[in-house]
Amino acid sequence: MARRTTAILLACALAGATGLTAHAAPAPEGDYIVVLKDSTDAKFKADKHSQDNGARVGHLYQSALKGYSGRMSEQARDRIAADPDVVRVEPVRQVRSTAQSLPTGVDRANADASPTAGIDGTDQRTDVDVAVIDTGVDSDHPDLNVVGGKNCTLPVLPPEDGHGHGTHVAGTVGALDNGAGVVGVAPGARIWPVKVLNDAGVGTTADVVCGIDYVAANSGQIDVANMSLGGAGTDDGQCGRRSGDSEHEAICRAVSAGVTFAVAAGNDAADAKDSTPAAYDEVITVSALADFNGQPGGGAPATCRDDEDDTFADFSNFGTDVDLIAPGVCINSTWPNGSYNTISGTSMATPHVAGAAALHKATNPAATPEQVKNALRSAGTTDWTWPSQDPDGTQEPLLDVTGF
Structure with a gap:
C-alpha cells in the first residue's frame, strides 16, 4: 500500500516541566549576588548601590548573610565591588534539583528490581545501543548518553530534537542512573x-525508510530500535514485497540483520491492524496502560489526564497485533534543553519495551529479535485490571523486567 506521509503518534496529554538536574551554566549575563560585611545595613547599601550605580535589586539577604541579588552592567559591578563594605560580587549560577525520581512507568515495569538495570543512583551504564527513530534527541541533555545518529529530514544538520517527543522517548529507554532527574529502564x-x-x-515514509536503512547499516552496533510513530496501512504478511510497502520491507531486513523493533500501537482507540508499523508481525507492538502510581491494584487518583488507574488506557489501540502492554499515561521523562516533561500516549509505552529489550540484549547478545520478543512476552504478567476499556477479548502481558 503506497503511503505518502507518516504522522507521529502524538501524546494525548501534556503537562509542565518537572524535576531537573544539576547544571553549571551561568544565568543571563548581568545577574549577580553582592555579599556585604556582616556589620553593614543590607537594605541601606542595596538602595545606595541602586541609586548610585543603576543596580536593579532583586532579593535582599539579611539573615543567612548580608547582601542582595541584582542585575547590573559590568561597569556597575566593578564599582560596587570596590565598595569597602562589599565582600564580593559573584555571578548568579543556574541550579536545578538534584533528586532523581523513579518514573511511574519504570517503577511499574519493575526496572528497579532488574539486576542488569542496577538502579541505585550510581552511573553504571547498560552496555547496549538503542536507536530512537523519531523527532531527534537533545544530544546535550545531561541525563542521556547520546552517540551517533542521522537526520533524515535535513541530512546536512545533526539529528537534534526541536519537538520534544524523541527526547522524551530516549529518556524512558535509557536516562542515566546518576542521582539526578529521572532514570530509564536501561540506564545509560x-x-x-x-x-x-x-x-x-x-514526516514521510521516505524519511522513515531512510531512518530504518541507517539502523540496518549500523546493525553491527545497534541492538534495538524504538518507533513511536505510525500511519495508515496494513500487513500483507509478505514483508512488503507484494504490496509495495517499502517501510515493511526495510523493517524486515533490519530485523533479519538482528535489530529488535519496539513500535507503538497507536492512539486512536482502534484496531492496530490498520496502522503501521504496529500491524507488522516482525516487530513488538505495544499498547498503553493507565498507571498513576507505579503500583498494581488500581485506585490511585488521576494526575496529568483523566483515566482509570491500572486499566487499559482509553486512547490506546488494541487487537491481535499487540504483543505487550506497558505504562503510557502521565510518563515523566527527559525533554529538550536539559529539562523534563510529563506526557501520555502509546508513544510513551513503547520505549519501556525498547528499554526492556535492551536489558535482555545486554545479557543475551546473541538473542534474535524473535527470541527477544518471546522473552519479554513470557516474562510479562497479567497483574493489571482487565478487561477495563480493552475491547479485543485478550489480556496482553504487562511488561515486567524483574528477571532481566
Missing part, C-alpha cells in the same frame, strides 16, 4: 537519534 544505554520526523512531529 547508548542512544542513537534517528530524526525522521520534523519539528512539527510529522
Whole structure:
C-alpha cells in the first residue's frame, strides 16, 4: 500500500516541566549576588548601590548573610565591588534539583528490581545501543548518553530534537542512573537519534525508510530500535514485497540483520491492524496502560489526564497485533534543553519495551529479535485490571523486567 506521509503518534496529554538536574551554566549575563560585611545595613547599601550605580535589586539577604541579588552592567559591578563594605560580587549560577525520581512507568515495569538495570543512583551504564527513530534527541541533555545518529529530514544538520517527543522517548529507554532527574529502564544505554520526523512531529515514509536503512547499516552496533510513530496501512504478511510497502520491507531486513523493533500501537482507540508499523508481525507492538502510581491494584487518583488507574488506557489501540502492554499515561521523562516533561500516549509505552529489550540484549547478545520478543512476552504478567476499556477479548502481558 503506497503511503505518502507518516504522522507521529502524538501524546494525548501534556503537562509542565518537572524535576531537573544539576547544571553549571551561568544565568543571563548581568545577574549577580553582592555579599556585604556582616556589620553593614543590607537594605541601606542595596538602595545606595541602586541609586548610585543603576543596580536593579532583586532579593535582599539579611539573615543567612548580608547582601542582595541584582542585575547590573559590568561597569556597575566593578564599582560596587570596590565598595569597602562589599565582600564580593559573584555571578548568579543556574541550579536545578538534584533528586532523581523513579518514573511511574519504570517503577511499574519493575526496572528497579532488574539486576542488569542496577538502579541505585550510581552511573553504571547498560552496555547496549538503542536507536530512537523519531523527532531527534537533545544530544546535550545531561541525563542521556547520546552517540551517533542521522537526520533524515535535513541530512546536512545533526539529528537534534526541536519537538520534544524523541527526547522524551530516549529518556524512558535509557536516562542515566546518576542521582539526578529521572532514570530509564536501561540506564545509560547508548542512544542513537534517528530524526525522521520534523519539528512539527510529522514526516514521510521516505524519511522513515531512510531512518530504518541507517539502523540496518549500523546493525553491527545497534541492538534495538524504538518507533513511536505510525500511519495508515496494513500487513500483507509478505514483508512488503507484494504490496509495495517499502517501510515493511526495510523493517524486515533490519530485523533479519538482528535489530529488535519496539513500535507503538497507536492512539486512536482502534484496531492496530490498520496502522503501521504496529500491524507488522516482525516487530513488538505495544499498547498503553493507565498507571498513576507505579503500583498494581488500581485506585490511585488521576494526575496529568483523566483515566482509570491500572486499566487499559482509553486512547490506546488494541487487537491481535499487540504483543505487550506497558505504562503510557502521565510518563515523566527527559525533554529538550536539559529539562523534563510529563506526557501520555502509546508513544510513551513503547520505549519501556525498547528499554526492556535492551536489558535482555545486554545479557543475551546473541538473542534474535524473535527470541527477544518471546522473552519479554513470557516474562510479562497479567497483574493489571482487565478487561477495563480493552475491547479485543485478550489480556496482553504487562511488561515486567524483574528477571532481566
